[in-house]
Amino acid sequence: MARRHPRRIPRGNFAMDAPRDVCDSKPPATPGQEPPGHTCMTDIVLHQYADSPFSEKIRLLLGYKHATWKRVEIPVIMPRPDLMPLTGGYRRTPVMQLGADIYCDSALIARVIDHILPENSIYPAGNxxxxxxxxxxxxxxxxxxxxxxxxxxxxxxxxxxxxxxxxxxxxxxxxxxxxxxxxxxxxxxxxxxxxxxxxxxxxxxxxxxxxxxxxxxxxxxxxxxxxxxxxxxxxxxxxxxxxxxxxxxxxxxxxxFGHGDATELSSADAVELARRVSPRVADGKSLAPMDGLRPGEDVQVMATDYGRQPVAGVLMQSTLEHISLLREHPRVGTVAVHFPRQGFQVERTTADAGSQHGD
Ligand SMILES: N[C@@H](CCC(=O)N[C@@H](CS)C(=O)NCC(=O)O)C(=O)O
CATH class of the missing domain: 1.20.1050.10 (Glutathione S-transferase Yfyf (Class Pi); Chain A, domain 2)
Known part of the structure; x- marks a missing residue:
């Protein structure tokens, strides 16, 4: 099977340390007067559905943080043909997208939102x-x-x-x-x-x-x-x-707290958003003494409980808190898919043996 992972891991900032107000699109002439459909690389896009409890956790957090965000309404059941190219096969709900960075699991999504909007942190020091x-x-x-x-x-x-x-x-x-x-x-x-x-x-x-x-x-x-x-x-x-x-x-x-300022985004526009930009790449730090894996290796990540469809890619960074992969898909180009460390396992695959979901 043809390789679909990027070979080189570019260097840069840790994905969660990205600037908070960067927009790769031309700035609007008058701030706040973005043309309809204007989507910024750092716009928070939440792939969710109305009845999903874990989505409600994140919608409410976005409300608490007074966030402006884009809501993609995904089907309650599979197939989700516009989401799988982004996640590489991860199928639980919700998923957050920041440009070409895809965040899986509400635990990591909540941490990233708290990082982007740090006022009134939901992780108080001491507890x-x-x-x-x-x-x-x-x-x-x-x-x-x-x-x-x-x-x-x-x-x-x-x-x-x-x-x-x-x-x-x-x-x-x-x-x-x-x-x-x-x-x-x-x-x-x-x-x-x-x-x-x-x-x-x-x-x-x-x-x-x-x-x-x-x-x-x-x-x-x-x-x-x-x-x-x-x-x-x-x-x-x-x-x-x-x-x-x-x-x-x-x-x-x-x-x-409400749900913040949300506007609809189509799943096709979310794909287009990821295609237009590059993921914010992370320094390839290694936790090899613990998990035996080094950045640049072909790996797959899956949940340890349910929704265990593996996501294959090249390990970009693994820390005590998260695991990040780079992967490619013809519809979205290179994307980074991020998982929390807790509740997920990562293992080495041979170059072509990894599961290629999301095609
Ligand atoms: N640990 C995950 C659990 C997510 C989860 O179980 N979500 C439910 C919906 S609330 C789900 O994925 N259901 C199946 C689906 O949407 O395909 C998280 O915190 O995001």
Whole structure:
């Protein structure tokens, strides 16, 4: 199979250290008077869909940060023919795009947004480890508890998706593919007590603290919110929250952050945006003593839990926090795809053996 990875890794700044206000397009004559459809290399583009809880986590964070951003509405199920050339096969939602830089997983997306818009950081000094641990547990275990509660029969009866047998069937088939045949959900009798146990703890804690870690929201608040939101928004399940007034008040405050200033972008325009610019390349630092890999090697990256479709490319940089690949696709040219270190594995492939998803 023909090689599709760039051979040389150019040198430059670390992708997350890119200038905050750079625009590769001609500046508008009057600032703020961009022509319609004007898209800047550093515009935040979020590939998401309305019902996606992890997308809600990021939309709300963009609201909290007063961000101006572009929303690409992607299909709820595969195929996503305009997204795969960008991610190289990563199929979970959401995905963030900054020009030709593609960020996978809400944990990394949240960090990059906080870096670009650092005011009111959601990673307060002094609580780094506990905020991260709380967010990771919430985005994994608590998320599974919440989707198990949200997908119970009396809730599905209210869902437009599940009232159409064909659409429901296609959705279930798609999600089986996502999880490799295993189920992300657990029996309701297991999930419901765990759900109420955590809601009761949250309610007690939020009775004496505006947010989970004192007076300002952290990533843990956004993770907790999107999980609760996914259950709460179903009219059949709203009453599950009735015993928790402090939690409900906190949800009101979080919801008030809104989604920022979002405008629609078509998936074709997002592809075009990536094609027009180069990724912000990173110094190829090596963590070889730990993961045995050096920049320039052919590797593949995949999630360790579900959505394990591998993404193949050339390792550009791996740090304790993230793994970055360079890859090429005829529709987008060279793109950098970034993953968080936690929850992902990276392994060497031979030059032509790596999976070439996204074609
Ligand atoms: N750890 C991932 C989890 C993302 C995730 O599970 N997203 C769901 C939607 S909320 C998903 O990918 N569903 C399947 C799909 O959209 O194809 C993250 O934080 O972004």
């Amino acid at each position: 780094e480890a506990t905020v991260n641990a709380a967010a990771r547990w919430t985005d994994s275990e608590f998320f599974r508890i919440c989707i198990s509660v949200a997908f119970q029969p009396r809730a599905l009866a209210q869902s437009p998706l599940f009232s159409d047998p064909q659409a429901a069937d296609a959705f279930m088939r798609d999600r089986r593919e996502l999880t490799g045949g295993t189920s992300l959900t657990m029996p309701l009798a297991t999930a419901l007590p765990a759900f109420h146990g955590h809601l009761a703890r949250l309610d007690r804690q939020l009775g004496s603290s505006a947010f989970l870690f004192n007076s300002t929201p952290t990533e843990a608040d956004f993770s907790t919110y999107h999980c609760c939101w996914f259950v709460w928004r179903n009219p059949a399940l709203e009453t599950e929250f009735a015993p928790y007034p402090h939690l409900l008040k906190w949800m009101d405050v979080m919801r008030e």
